[in-house]
Amino acid sequence: MITADGTYAARLALDGESWFPERWTLDGPEPYAVPLPGNQPEEPGTEVLPMTDGRVLIHRLAADRHLFSLLYPTGPGTGELPLGAVECADPAAELRLLPPAPCGERAYALALGRSATTVWLVAGGTFGPELLAQVPGRCSGGVWLDGTGRLLALDQESNGRTKSVAVDLEQGGEVSPLLQIADDSNDRVLLADPDSGLLLIRSDAPSPGHDRLGWGVLGSTLPVRFPECLRVPDGHRITPFAIQPGQILTPESCAVALRLDGPRGSWVGVWRPAARRILHLPAPEGWLAGAGLWSREGVLQLPHQTGAVRCGVARVGVPWGAEESREEGRAGVREGVREGVREGSQETGPACDGALGLEAAVASPRSEPSSAEPSGSESAGMGSAGMGSAGMGSAGIEPSAPVVARPVPLQQAPLEGRVPEEVTVG
16 A cells, blocks of 8 residues: 555565564655564454555454554554544444545545445544445445545445445535446446546446446546557456546546556556557566556656565656657656666567557547547547546447436535645654
């Protein structure tokens, strides 16, 4: 887990046969790790989540009670601040932490019951864990839609189908439809970027029975698109794990980091909606697969650990090439530096039977407008409505079968000020 601002990360590390929490500091000249062991080893399923003040939230399970505490370094030892416990009415309910909140000062958890899912504030409240919302049905996922931690996207199971809904945590947990491509499709939100409005989704709408990766724009009336270059063959899987921030209202320019899994292991891919291909990158040795973040300048940072490097971050500047630059009307992006990633062609990776679609031609929002997509400046400004609504105004399937859904606007909370200065711990 990495904080939304990229300052800290946390994980459960292994020392021999004993598990213990570990905090990584990422915003200094060099990354470094601080072990936070308790009085006894942790269970393998224990969850940890970093906070932006340097403390680490830990979630332990004891009998049917879920215990939460904040850990922090105290010289040679570890300090612990108990926050309270959650005891689910349904003993079979599963409770897990949600991804780090955008503000970094609060932490949330999702409890999955047989007929309803509850959202809990487990850190940052006034009187211990607080029940914030109850959503009918079993929910999965958990993606923040705004920069304040007010709007949360969940994937709700209902009547044998899964659809994404938006939960307003400041309006008593009000639930509104978010993504519904077709009545009989399963539609899930995987990632969202508040700056650009870019959404990464997974749906079986274009190929019933087979999930496809696609993209859309929050609050836009443009159709959801499923590029051919994001299609993978059987035995492979592609999962987005980070979106480049700071690309205000230009979702087609956002860089997206992808984890690709296949018979030969896991590696890294990078892609942008305006591009027609995935650029394949060899993962650094010891990469914590699926973990990483982008800088605003377009440098991808990948945490890794080896026998020689306890805490490392490989920084990768992505050479998009002349084709992508022309499509976006740019001269290129700053290359950055590559640490721990071998030099060589950035367009090749582990063999995938050529089915990842490196050369597939996909209609670009700027280059090949269709009747469902404004051209020229209209296409470039397709995020103009994206930050004013949490609902997908309409959705469809690229390239020629738009399926219109009812617009469901949600009122967006005004952006708050900067997060207070970091608290020095220990």
